[in-house]
Amino acid sequence: MTLARPVHKRILxxxxxxxxxxxxxxxxxxxxxxxxxxxxxxxxxxGVEVAVVIGGGNxxxxxxxxxxxxxxxxxxxxxxxxxxxxxxxxxxTMNKAGLTARVMSAIAIEQVVEPYVRPKALQYLEEGKxxxxxxxxxxxxxxxxxxxxxxGAEIGAEVVLKATKVDGVYTADPKKDPGATRYARITFxxxxxxxxxxxxxTAFALCRDQKLPVKVFSxxxxxxxxxxxxxEDEGTLVYV
Numbered sequence: 001m002t003l004a005r006p007v008h009k010r011i012l013x014x015x016x017x018x019x020x021x022x023x024x025x026x027x028x029x030x031x032x033x034x035x036x037x038x039x040x041x042x043x044x045x046x047g048v049e050v051a052v053v054i055g056g057g058n059x060x061x062x063x064x065x066x067x068x069x070x071x072x073x074x075x076x077x078x079x080x081x082x083x084x085x086x087x088x089x090x091x092x093t094m095n096k097a098g099l100t101a102r103v104m105s106a107i108a109i110e111q112v113v114e115p116y117v118r119p120k121a122l123q124y125l126e127e128g129k130x131x132x133x134x135x136x137x138x139x140x141x142x143x144x145x146x147x148x149x150x151x152g153a154e155i156g157a158e159v160v161l162k163a164t165k166v167d168g169v170y171t172a173d174p175k176k177d178p179g180a181t182r183y184a185r186i187t188f189x190x191x192x193x194x195x196x197x198x199x200x201x202t203a204f205a206l207c208r209d210q211k212l213p214v215k216v217f218s219x220x221x222x223x224x225x226x227x228x229x230x231x232e233d234e235g236t237l238v239y240v
Contacts, residue, residue: 006229008229014161017058017086033093041098084113094130104133152207153206163225165218165220168183198214
């Protein structure tokens, strides 16, 4: 009997900072980050090369009140630093779980993390290490969704996996409309025409132009990440 193989060899996993909070108001919930790392470890054991982009909302939320009226670029740089903190926490948890993780930052903080260098990132992935891309794109006015699309295209990822609280893209908000149904597949153009708000416009356009599919799934659903990389009916695939 032939064992099933993953349908993806290299993935870019986009995690929101808020996903790390668990049920807390802000910050990093230890049990939540440990469980996420277990899901990532499971797919790396299948031979899948994993890169991660993580947001900073869980940390930035704690200082957001103080950023009211602040210069947008300054606030964005604060958000980038929050993603570095999350990346360090994620990598530390991965290393404790037996994975080898490397954090690469788009802004220079060389005493803390190494700078993002594309050939080095590719080398780490080929060696089986998990690469965590921190500090977004390194530029203000761009979201971590755009960073995920950019890094995914740069490293030749086969798919961007956008981990959310909902198990896919629905025809309407499933919390408000019990009749809402999940799309198994939808094209980029259809998603844009229906204004489904899957990612910000810049990230979405970049993925579409690079023919880089996006899979939306729930990171809170046990085993969902493995089912996605195995090609099972999990989440929603957005394709060209």
